[in-house]
Amino acid sequence: MLTATESEELRTRLEAELGRLVANAQSAIGFTMDRDRDRIGRDSMDESMEEELYSTQLRLHDRENFLIAKIQDALKRLQAGEIDECEECSEPIGFRRLMARPMTTLCFDCKTAREQVESDEATG
Ligand SMILES: [Zn+2]
Numbered sequence: 001m002l003t004a005t006e007s008e009e010l011r012t013r014l015e016a017e018l019g020r021l022v023a024n025a026q027s028a029i030g031f032t033m034d035r036d037r038d039r040i041g042r043d044s045m046d047e048s049m050e051e052e053l054y055s056t057q058l059r060l061h062d063r064e065n066f067l068i069a070k071i072q073d074a075l076k077r078l079q080a081g082e083i084d085e086c087e088e089c090s091e092p093i094g095f096r097r098l099m100a101r102p103m104t105t106l107c108f109d110c111k112t113a114r115e116q117v118e119s120d121e122a123t124g
Pocket residue numbers: 086087088089090091106107108109110111
């Protein structure tokens with residue numbers, strides 16, 4: 001179980017991350033709208049380059065949405081007092097690990113075991 005101070009620190013950390021991702025997602029949405037506005041009368045010369053940039057932005061956006069959902073999940077678990085409980089073995093995850101990887105749902109041992117099956121560097 002985390003102390004009140006630890007919970008608060010972790011919440012601040014998660015909310016900062018959430019704010020950053022939401023800002024990024026909004027700029028991706030802005031990019032999409034600009035693209036639609038420029039559609040009429042556009043020179044087709046640079047179209048392939050623009051398509052490439054656009055799909056990169058969309059992929060980024062998908063990833064951000066995924067991470068935003070992860071953070072919202074973590075905040076819910078924090079609220080419920082379950083954030084430091086490993087979803088595999090129910091052992092405490094540990095405050096230092098949570099600060100380093102606030103969206104993780106696994107303790108170090110379970111994560112290491114699972115990493116042999118899947119690689120999920122960004123979230124776990
Ligand atoms: Zn575990």
